[in-house]
Amino acid sequence: DAGITQSPRHKVTETGTPVTLRCHQTENHRYMYWYRQDPGHGLRLIHYSYGVKDTDKGEVSDGYSVSRSKTEDFLLTLESATSSQTSVYFCAISEPTGRGLEAFFGQGTRLTVV
């Protein structure tokens, strides 16, 4: 498995509190992504990064922010958690090759907002 670690693996938080999820990679891949997975919606892209300090929004970015100060770390922050943000969050990394863009996923973080 690619060297990609998410922390925490599980978290329960209260509505209105800020939450930060961490993704750490040891593969030196250029691209990093945050997806959320919900039943019936598949994997939806929240934000992604194409280099240190270079980030862009995905399709469901409202209520989320990200930061990438080092190649190996990509942080996802829920500024003020809401119940609709209860989900499983996956970090992924990739490095474009001549074949395509294979993504390697972390183990996931199950977040519950109560």
Added chain:
Amino acid sequence: GENVEQHPSTLSVQEGDSAVIKCTYSDSASNYFPWYKQELGKRPQLIIDIRSNVGEKKDQRIAVTLNKTAKHFSLHITETQPEDSAVYFCAATIQGAQKLVFGQGTRLTINP
């Protein structure tokens, strides 16, 4: 931007039968189409991919076909086994692009 639609959302087949999952994409410039498998409680992992210069690709019991004109691609699993039970995701991207757009997923159940 790219939009990927995946059908069916759930699929149940008898062990030994074949399963087919279909995806359509919107951006005619897309040229790389991977499929990911996610077992229960696990992370998604790449199982097969196809580039737009190829119409079909096989790997043992799984195959992917691509119809560029119709902008759809399909995953075929033959001689299904219990370990094929999982959620399958299709995706599409433009080679050299920075992100993958995923379909909604198909939960495949293999009945003994």
